[in-house]
Amino acid sequence: MITGKNQRRAAAAVAVALGGAAALAGCSGSSNSSATELSTDPVTITVTFWGGDARVSSTQEAIDAFEAEYPNITVEPQYTDWNGYWDQLATQTAAGDMPDVVQMDELYLASYGNRGALYDLSNLNIDTTNFDTSAVDLGKVDGTQYAMPIGVGVYAIIANKTLFDQYGIALPDDDTWTWDDYAALADELTEASGGAITGSTQIGGFDAGSVKYWARSEGGELFGEDNTVTLDPQALADMWQFQLDLQASGGMLSASAITESQNAGINAGALATNAVALGTAYNTQITAIQGASGDDFVLLKLPEPEGIHPNSYKPSMYWSISSQTEHPAEAALFVNWLLNSDEAGSIIKTERGVPANNEVRAAITPDLSELDQTAIAYQDSVTPGDAPLVTPNGASSIETILARYTQEVFAGQSAPLDAANAFISELQGEIDAAN
Template identity: 65%
Template structure:
C-alpha cells in the first residue's frame, strides 16, 4: 500500500434541494480531522459503494469491484446504484438516517451541500495518491479549503465545428488561437449567407448551462461565485452575454429564439448540432462522441475566443469520489478510491465511461485504446490552458441552470431587457443560496 497521503489536499431536482436542506440536521457534526490517520484492518471488512448510471456503468463498476476484491481479499464491496434522479433521493434518505454508503459518487452541484455540513470525510487524512492529478483539477473538489471529493474525470468547455458544412459552403475553419468574439460573429454570419439560409451559422452558445456562463464571466476577469457563496458576477457582464446573442440573431448568424429552445429541448443527440442545422455550437469537449455518433459528421473541437493572457477555461469534473464521514472503514474506502483512480487494472475495465480520466498518467495509459472522438477530446484538453478552479457551486444553487435558462429564454424572446434580466437572475440565485 502507498504511504503517501493525499498530497495536494492543502491546495487552495427538487429532491436534491430537499436533500441539501435535510443535511443540515443529519450530518452529526464536522467530518474527522485530516490527521486522524485511519489504518487498514487485517480482519474481514465490508464497505459499500454507491453511484448513479445505467446498466453499462453498473457492469463495468462491478467488474472493477471484482478486480479490487481479488487484490484485497479481506475487503468486500457492496454495490448500490440507481438513475440520476433516484440517486439523490436515495442518498439524502441514507444520509439523514446516518447510513450514507462508505464511498459515494458525487456531483459538483451537490458537493457543497454535503461537504459543508460534515457529511463527507476530509480526504486530506486518507491514503490516496493524487500526484498525477493537476492542481487545477484537484481543486474542483475543495469546499472551504477542504478536499471533500476527488475528481474522476474532467471536461472543458469548447466549441464544436461541423467541418463537413464548412467545406460544403466554402468557408475556412477558424484560427482558434487568435480569434475574437467579433470574428466568431462574422464567421457565423458568413456561414448562414454562404449556405443561402440552408443552415444557420451558429446554435445558441452561452446562457443555457453554467459552463458557458462561467466562461463568459471569467473572460471578463470575474467569477460567478466567491468563497463565501455570494454571486459575484456583475449584471453588466451577464447582460453583455445576452446582448451579444441578440446582436448575432439580428445579423442572421445565430438561430432564432424558437429554434434555440427547440434544440435545447431536443437534447444533445437531436439538437441543432447533431442534426446538421448549424455549423457551430458549444458543448463540453467530452460530448463530441455523442454529437459525432448522432450526426455522422466530421466534427472538430475548437477553442472559444479568449482575451490575451487570460485563461477563462477550467476543468469541470464529470463526477467525483467521496467518502462518508460516518464510514466505519475510511482506510478501506480510501483504498478503493485509490484503486479506481490510479490502477491500470481498473482503467482497463472502466476506460472513459466516467469521463476522460482526471489522472494524467491513466489518461496517457489509455491513449492508444481511445476512440477517435475520445482521442480528440483528450487532445483538446492538452490545447487549452485551464485557469484556477471556479468555486464549487454553493449550497442552495443547485438549480442554477433552470433559473439561467428561464431568463435566457425571456431575453432572447424580447420579453426582458438583458440588464434587467441579469439583475433579476443574480437576485434570485442569491436568494436561493441565502435561503439554504
C-alpha cells in the same frame, strides 16, 4: 441533467437530510492513525453511484479486479438513475446509513461537505501526484478536500467540418480569433448556404459553464467566498447581447429554434441534426454529437482575451467518502485504486469522463476511439485557469433559473442587464435561504 420540479425536490431532500448530518460527522476532520490503518480482517464497504447499464457493468468489473487484489475487502455496489439518486442518498444520510464511498456531483458537493457528511480526504491515503492542482482543487469546499474528480472536461466550440467543407469555408485559427470573428464566421456560413443551415446555435445561457467562461473573460467569477454570487451583471448581459445581435444578423438560430433544440437534447438538437455548423459543448460531448449527426466534427478553443485563460476544468463527477464510514482506510484504498490504477482506468476508460489522472489518461488513450482521442487532444491543448469555486449550497438549481432568464431575454421579454440583475438576485436568494 435533473431539472425543474425534480431538481427542487432533490435539493429539498438534501437540505432536510443534511440538517442532522453534522451530528453524525464526528470523524469528518479526523487525523487519527486508525483512519489510515488497513484491517487484516474481512471488511465490507459500500459504494453508491448513478448511471445506466454500461456504468453498472464497468463498475462491477472494476470492483471484481479490486477484490482480487485485496481479498479481505468486499465492495457492495448500490446504484440508481440520476433522478432517484439524490433522494435516496439524502434519506440514507439522515438515517446514519450513508454508503462508505459516494459518487458525488458538483451541484451537491457543497451541500454535503458543509454539513459535515463527507470525510476530509486530505487525512486519508489518496495519491494526487498525477493530478493537476487545478483539477484537485475542484473537489475543495472552503479549502477542505471533500472529493476527488474522477474525470474532467473543458468547454469548447464544436464545429461541423463537413458543413464547412460543403460550403467552401475554412476553419478559423482558434489561437487568435475573437468573438467578433466568431460572429462574422457564423454570418458567412448562413449566407454561403443560402439559408439551408444557420451558422450557429446558442453559445451560452443554458449551462453554468458558459456563464463562468464569460465572467472569467471579463476578469470576474460566478461565485466568491462566503456563499456569494460575485458575477458582474454586465458580463452576463454582454453574453446575451452578443447572441441577440447574432440572431438579428441571421448568424444564430432564432429564439424559438434555440428552445426547440435545447428541449430536444444533445442527441437530437441543432448540432446533432446538422441544422447549424457551430455551437458550444464540453469536449467529451463530441462523441455523442458526431454519432447522432453522421458528419465530421472538430473541437475549437473559445476566443480568449489576451493574457487571460477563462476556461477551466469541469468535473464530470467525483468520488467522496462518507464521514459516517466505519472503514475510512479501506474506503480510501478503493477510491485511490479507482483514481490511480492503470487497471481501473483500462476497465472504466472514459465512461465517467476523461480521467483526471494524467498518467492514467495517457495510458488508456491508445485504446480509445478516435473521437475520445480527439476529445483528449483538445483538452491537452487548452490552458485552464484556476479552479472556480464549487457551486454553493442552495445554488443547485442555477441552470433552471438561468435558462428561464435566457429564454426571456431571447424572446424580447426582458432587457439583458435587467435580466442579469434579476438572475443574480434570485440565485443569491436561493443560496441565502439554504445557509
